[in-house]
Amino acid sequence: MARLARDLHPVAWWLWAIGLAAYAGQARNPWILLLLVGVAAVVVTARRSDQPWAAVWRLYLLMAALIVVTRLLFRILFGGGFAVPSDTVVVDLPQIPLPEWVLGIRLLGPVTRETVLAGLYDGLQLGAIVVCVGAANALANPKRLLRSxxxxxxxxxxxxxxxxxxxxxxxxxxxxxxxxxxxxxxxxxxxxxxxxxxxxxxxxxxxxxxxxxxxxxxxxxxxxxSATAAERRRTGAFLLAGLVGVCVGVYAVLDATAPRMLAAPMLVLGVGLAAVGLVAAGRRVARTVYRPDPWRWEETAVAASGLAAGVAGWWLGRHAPLVAFPLVTEAPQVTLLALAGVLVGLAPAVVAPLPRLRSLEGERSTGPRTEVAA
Known part of the structure; x- marks a missing residue:
């Protein structure tokens, strides 16, 4: 039995996209990054509606391509002079001399294969993150997202x-x-x-x-x-303390040399204080929503697929660093777990229902053919 066409909850699309972007942020393997871009493209093609915001998908693809090209050009322009004798020179460009007070900057020079690959890996990583964000913008209704x-x-x-x-x-x-x-x-x-x-x-x-x-x-x-000055100050203090705690916790999680007491405990404390501040601020705002968006098992499945991809990227970066961050002197490898962590992001292409507006357009296009055949 065919499912009814409906628009998926926009928060589910953003959670899925954030999971894919988290995976891309934890890996510089070009095969993994290209697979993430392909997964996002397949899901957008399968579940994109005919609304105006769906047209931004091409803009984000162009932006990602521009990021990759710009990163390569910067590597060639400013990184060509730092070639190591063991590197493989691809093009030997003349180096432009600079004044002595410009230390650490060189223009042009020998372009090595390792320099080009390093710029390509960096550009692909940032470009894949941009594509994931673009997928969320193309799939999620921004007006319904703000209503949520x-x-x-x-x-x-x-x-x-x-x-x-x-x-x-x-x-x-x-x-x-x-x-x-x-x-x-x-x-x-x-x-x-x-x-x-x-x-x-x-x-x-x-x-x-x-x-x-x-x-x-x-x-x-x-x-x-309506809120008193004391309530506003108290709410602002909770939110500010929560923001500081989250910033310190995220920095400590990413920096292995920081004390562990500033990592997960500070991050949890900051999130808790921010939640208390949001709840306190929300009590003084009375708003009603006409026909709120439902959250069903399809939304849970889409959000879970993004969470699974983010967890797979975190595990890969911690336990298989050579797969997540391959050396430019060796061919990048892809394990079965890394591949499964990317392919789980394809679940929305099957689980998510067809958008309502796209389904109506399909019925209009198939209507005349059915009448002629009859």
């Missing part, structure tokens, strides 16, 4: 809605402006054509985001509610 915010964050809902919806609105504006310019002639020069295209796109995207923020403000977002 805790009550304590309603006060900054207006600023968040402008920040989150600018890129999706820009993608929709690009499509609308491009279609409008095809209908009329204009300046054929490259600079003039770019100005005629970019100015309306930016203006339209910002105006639509501000209009949405104004509508949210009229419906209660951005209101501070």
């Amino acid at each position: 915010l805790p009550p304590a964050l309603y006060e900054i809902g207006t600023a968040l809605v402008v920040a989150v919806t600018v890129v999706p609105q820009m993608a929709d504006s690009v499509r609308r402006v491009r279609a409008a310019q095809r209908l009329r002639a204009g300046d054929d020069r490259r600079v003039g054509r770019l100005r005629r295209f970019m100015v309306p796109v930016l203006e339209d995207a910002l105006e639509r985001s501000l209009a949405l923020a104004a509508g949210m403000d009229a419906r209660g977002y951005g209101r501070t509610g």
Whole structure:
């Protein structure tokens, strides 16, 4: 029996994407990073709707490719002069001399295979993280995501809605402006054509985001509610202490030389204080949600797949460092566990239901063919 089409909870999509991004942050293996990008692409292709924000997927892919190319160029431009005699020289570029006061910086010089591979690994890692974030933006409804915010964050809902919806609105504006310019002639020069295209796109995207923020403000977002000065100070102290604890705990977890008492205990304490501050701030905000988004077993499965991928990346970085961080002098290897940790991220392509708008478009496209066949 076919399942009913519905939009998955946006928080589930973000948890899945954060898990994949955590895996990418724990590995510099190019095969693993390319597999993560492929997994995100398959899931987005299978479960992307026809909403305007789904068009940002191409922008994030282009951004990731630009990051890889830029990282390689920087390695060649500033890292070519640091070749080791044992490295394999690919291109011997002339080194540009610099003044003596510019210590530690060299321009061009011999480009080695190890330098190029190191830049490629770094660029792929950052590019894979950007692709994972782009997958969440292409799959999750930003308006429904903001509606799912805790009550304590309603006060900054207006600023968040402008920040989150600018890129999706820009993608929709690009499509609308491009279609409008095809209908009329204009300046054929490259600079003039770019100005005629970019100015309306930016203006339209910002105006639509501000209009949405104004509508949210009229419906209660951005209101501070009733609270005394003492309550505000107490809530701010909890949130600030929680933020400091989280920062210290994360730094201690990542730094192996830091005392262990500042790692997990401080991180747990910071998260606890932040939770207390959010709960205290949310009590003074009374908001109702019309038809809240349901959380069913599909959402749990999608979020669990992302969590499993993040845990697999953490285990790989701790117990198989040569697989997660291969040397540039050796061919990177992929173990069965590393492969399974990436492929578990494909679960949303099967588990998640088909988006509602995409299902309706499919029914409209198949309708006329059915009538003709009859």
